[in-house]
Amino acid sequence: MFKKSRIKVLIKPLGDFDILHFLDQLEAAARLYGCEPELSLDRISLQDEDYNVSRQQYDATKVLSRLLEFKKNDNKVIGITSADIFVPSLNFIFGLADIEKGVALLSTARLTSFWPKIEINSSLINERVFKEAAHELGHLFGLAHCYDPFCIMSFANSIKDVDRKLPMLCSDCLSKVWEIKYI
Numbered sequence: 001m002f003k004k005s006r007i008k009v010l011i012k013p014l015g016d017f018d019i020l021h022f023l024d025q026l027e028a029a030a031r032l033y034g035c036e037p038e039l040s041l042d043r044i045s046l047q048d049e050d051y052n053v054s055r056q057q058y059d060a061t062k063v064l065s066r067l068l069e070f071k072k073n074d075n076k077v078i079g080i081t082s083a084d085i086f087v088p089s090l091n092f093i094f095g096l097a098d099i100e101k102g103v104a105l106l107s108t109a110r111l112t113s114f115w116p117k118i119e120i121n122s123s124l125i126n127e128r129v130f131k132e133a134a135h136e137l138g139h140l141f142g143l144a145h146c147y148d149p150f151c152i153m154s155f156a157n158s159i160k161d162v163d164r165k166l167p168m169l170c171s172d173c174l175s176k177v178w179e180i181k182y183i
């Protein structure tokens, strides 16, 4: 039992992202899964060839692949960027996870926008970053999208959906994490 409890989550900045600004939220997202967060201050440069000029966004799949070299053993890797990212089927995405490879990507570009038109405050932004980092990590720990709109693992199509979520996993997802971790 507890054989996977030492899995580490490597937190890696991409581009000019100021990772220290959201460190508490990113570490809390890793700890939600009982993992030890490991911060890497060496940033990965965003590549011009990963940028889609007509969309003015980075190709999330290509950026995600840049993280693969940092994946070791059972550890997971999450890269964070302030650049706007996309996959071909969607206008934008908050993040992307490759479950097979154990790497995930989070973009704060759309998390720093606001809905509805309220005074933005950093605690709201911080909570969004925590929720979406925890969402992408949830995929890496085997969770699929959840139909409970208040669960971190529900799919967010808009910032409104992100704000609707509670900063926690529903009881179903939580029990799945425990099953996956401790069987």
Ligand SMILES: [Zn+2]
Binding pocket: 135, 139, 145, 155
């Ligand atoms: Zn998802």
Ligand SMILES: [Zn+2]
Binding pocket: 146, 147, 148, 151, 152, 153, 154, 169, 170, 171, 172, 173, 174
């Ligand atoms: Zn759930």
